[in-house]
Amino acid sequence: MGWVRLSYFLIFQCLFLHFPFYNCLLCNSHDKSALLQFKNSFLSNFSSHVVPSEDDFCSLYASNIKSWNNLTDCCGWDGVTCDIRSGYVVGLNFSCSNLRGELLGPNSSIFSLRHLQQLTLAFNDFSGSSIHSTIGDLANLTHLTLFNFGMTGDVPTTISHLSKLEYLLISNIDWLLNDPIKSYSRMRLDDYTWNRLIHNTTNLRDICLYGMDMSFIRESSLSLLTNLSSSLVSLLLLDNKIQGKLPANILKLPNLQEIDLSWNQNLRGELPNSNWTTPLRFLSLSRTAFSGYISDSIGQLKSLSSLELSDCNFDGFIPPSLFNLTQLSLLDLARNNKLQGNFPNSIFQLQNLTILSLSSTNLNGVVDFHQFSKLKTLSSLDLSYNSLLSLKFENNFDCILSNLQYLSLSSSNLSSFPKFLAPLQNLQVLDLSHNRISGSIPKWLHENLLHSWKNISSIDLSFNKLQGDLPIPPNGIGFFSVSNNQLSGDISSALCNASTLSILNLAHNNLTGLIPQCLATFPSLWALDLQDNNLYGNIPDNFSKGNAFKTLKLNGNHLKGPLPRSLAHCTNLEVLDLGNNNIEDTFPYWLEILTTLQVLSLRSNKFHGVITSFGTRFPFPVLKIFDISNNYFIGPLPASYIHNFQGMMNAIDNQNGLKYLGNNYSYIDSIMIVMKGHDIELERILTIFTSIDLSNNMFEGEVPKVIGELHSLKGLNLSHNRITVLNLSENQFEGVIPTGRQFNTFGNDSYVGNPMLCGFPLSKSCNKDKERPPCSTLDKEESGFGWKVIVVGYACGMIFGIILGCNVFFAGKLQWLARLVEVVLNV
CATH class of the missing domain: 3.80.10.10 (Ribonuclease Inhibitor)
Structure with a gap:
């Protein structure tokens, strides 16, 4: 549940x-x-x-x-x-x-x-x-x-x-x-x-x-x-x-019938070893920091009908007395609890169970799945992510779970579709992801999708080895994912019947053909992920006003341009990834009005021309990842946009724990970035991660000083452009100018107005500093910063990257350069 x-x-x-x-x-x-x-x-x-x-x-x-x-x-x-x-x-x-x-x-x-x-x-x-x-x-x-x-x-x-x-x-x-x-x-x-x-x-x-x-x-x-x-x-x-530790006596109050302390992640405590509050009917401690072992005295709770201890820190064995609680209708011990031991076959004595969740519990052994037929009222079953557990399915056994509505067998070592699913009529949620199911999808499943499963709301078949045509989800479904398989063929127009979808994930397959235009009109669709297929043609140009899109990922296909202006109707958009396609257009300045956009990737396309702003007062106000690398942009770097990247100036997450883009339960956003010349996929995007990649274009001129105002910037790549000058004149630098082929390409004009600098190309020698090592460091207290580097570019016409030198003594005025280098080195 x-x-x-x-x-x-x-x-x-x-x-x-x-x-x-x-x-x-x-x-x-x-x-x-x-x-x-x-x-x-x-x-x-x-x-x-x-x-x-x-x-x-x-x-x-x-x-x-x-x-x-x-x-x-x-x-x-x-x-x-x-x-x-x-x-x-x-x-x-x-x-x-x-x-x-x-x-x-x-x-x-x-x-x-x-x-x-x-x-x-x-x-x-x-x-x-x-x-x-x-x-x-x-x-x-x-x-x-x-x-x-x-x-x-x-x-x-x-x-x-x-x-x-x-x-x-x-x-x-x-x-x-x-x-x-x-x-x-x-x-x-x-x-x-x-x-x-x-x-x-x-x-x-x-x-x-x-x-x-x-x-x-x-x-x-x-x-x-x-x-x-x-x-x-x-x-x-x-x-x-x-927060803090809950006094143990609270769980012993004599008249308590319902206790729910769940989702208080910093609340600590332990279960009583004796003298429970015996009238207790409902107990939920899910998503708390409760720890210790589950005492055998839990068997005293004869009236208990609902027990939820998921996402806690309990360890040890599941006490046998737990299965004497014959009134239990809900039992949830799921999820990174450190329980151990064999799968408890005595669980099949709990004839009143309607909800059973034992996912990620480290239980082991062989389970004869036919045993679940004894639980006549079972409506929800979750045995996912138990790598030590082996589910035994007979080829022709008669397993009747007529009331089953929710089934999750994700990461359960399945190699084929369980046949007991075929006669089910009331199924609402099916998760068979992260298994080894191969071959074509059976005909009975196609038939159930078309006719029998009228109440189905969620299907996840991702991360298997499925082949053949794409199954068509029915109308009424909200979540459908078959990503990371080997499905092929076109996306059938029959998919247009599933207009109730909220999340559609067909990524990482071998799908071909055009993207159906209807997908841009689904009223509730907020995550559309078609990345890494072989789709071609144009992006749909009929995104409707008031749509729900938050994530749109079409990267890694063969799509061509230009970009449809109707994308500006996606006013809730947070992630837009169109990278690695054949889109040919100028920079989509009309997207700058999207006030929620945090990730924009146009990398490796055929975008061209000078980047100019549409004139919005605060363009891209919360953008945190901006990747337009490997295109054909010319002119100066887009300083007018960089100046307004508020999301990169103070990207501080004040909440406890790591936070990611997307919905932590149904869809997680990811992005491909370049770090040190290598493509790296961030499988989750931290809300505090910030990056700008303008590399492999034809930008020219100076690096804008405003980059130094991006206090929270984690990654910056300006390499392979035509940036010719980074002028460091009229400041208060002091000490020896680092030597090297990049620094040697700068003329005397680049350092004018820094009377305490010495060394080539200046005429002032540094005889007094001969004993100083070439890469010395100063105390942070002296410089005000923990870095000793300088950022320069090629004067010869092609910059290979942000060149990092050392041995610059800083007097404290060139704040923008200090911040720039700090974020590049992540110091």
Whole structure:
């Protein structure tokens, strides 16, 4: 089960359990007036935000406050609940009401509803709004749900005034729609507010906080949760940047039924050795730093139905008692856990299992796949990346897994397609990548794609040895990858039926023919990778406005030009790689308006002419990799662009861990670059990697000083151009000019105005420096920099590269040159 799917499950479960279903008549006139005032303060237009899986929730709980009017009793209004006796409004549910504007401003009439007990604001658009401190005035609140778009700022300390609170859910929906690895706006809950909240709300049963910043909360503050030992039932703190070590007693609280601490990657802890909280039904510690071994005492959790320990640091053997937990429906021990031992055949005793994930667990042995037929309710199975595990498939066995929807056998040493797949009707996700499956794709799989697998959303057959024609994915599919095989033939126009695709990866095959024009019109397609095939003809010229493209990789084919101007419609584009083709055009200056473009590679084509800017105020503002090498560009180096490469001036990643372009789950961007004369493929592109390659063109003139402003530049290649001069005159260099054939080609004019320089070609000799070695170094404190090099070019007409010398004594004024050399040497 993916984290998004699980998150929806938990959130909806929380929401479903806490909505009232009763109403009454004769509401209080003061409360009615306050509600009408609240309605008039909002623009109840439909929000542009759409949550992909909210339909089931909103179809049940959507509130239409536009229907409120002064002629009807407010206790009968949509989303309003009143007390039967007094007529006071005690419950408000504004879920899916399309509210926009300020969340709860200081003058909101909601705060005058002093008898309010339940307040739910879910699936609305409060972009840029924060929770106001007057929330503390609702002293009778027992249930508070704030789950909306765009909420920011700090959780106010006054929330601790809600001493009667039993249920608390706060989250920004933007968190749910984003990859947790990526950044998004988080609300912050600080240590003081947390302490006051836990200290005052002694009746809290359910704490549900998702996607917040709780990094300032100390370990000692987390231990305060033990004060809620008699009340706490659910503790759901998913992806909150919690750090430190979780006190062991938290997992022993006597009434806890649900614990989710997943996606807090710096949260440490260990599982109890005894005295578990026996009512526990749900436990997730995925993507945390929990470690140690799984104690045999886990068998005490007789009520446990869901156990997720993936992406942790557990080691040792899987305890046999785990397989006595007959209520388990979800078991996930996957992924770089250091578990060991034989595959536990006793797992087939868990008759209630619907989700089983044991990928990358280092288990060994032979598994008779027919055994999985015993798990009648199994819907998701992941055994991928277990190199020591051998799956035994009989040729004609009757393996019935009629409920199977998700199957991943990636890197499982498969040499053929498992035949038990043929009769499956409900399959949604199939991953057989990184195996040794060879030959043509069987007819039954083609038939299933065309007719049977009507619910299929993802197919990955990449990194095998498949031959023959390209299989055609069906309409309704989102992900399709057959990259790194030996498929041949044209891309059939039948592919145009799969207009729902988000990711299409056909790279590294032997495909020929034209690129179907329809691919440029798919509304959801954000990654199209056709690199390293034998495709020819023009690039499609019908990229539609408002398209979703983020990655477009057509490099390594035989495509010709010119480039279609409709590429400028790809306003979300991050990676554009058209290298190693036969495209003939001038520089596509009209792409400079793409404000999200980070990688642009036009290398090894037939681009020509002078590079001039379109005149955009900030062209290519976030570009980090710029490769136009091996073309026919002339004129000066494109200083006007380099001057605006903001992404190379301060490419600092403030997040923890390495970050890469692409989606870490479904598609990873890669790029081919030249380092020291060798082609190197970066299989992942670090978000902080920056490079400029202008080599093998016909540029001329000086190296622009603005290059020195690119503080974060990691790679720079200007070789094989017609750059003739790098003028170092009128500075404060001192010492001996390095000798060598490159330096010897510069005339006296290149060094004028540096009175402390000496040596050839200057007439001033360096007799006083005879004892100084030719490549001496100075302390960093003297020069202000850790380098002793100078960057020059050939005067004879062809520069072989950026020539690095030594023995230059720098006085501190030529900042641009210092930065240039620093980034070239990566010092």
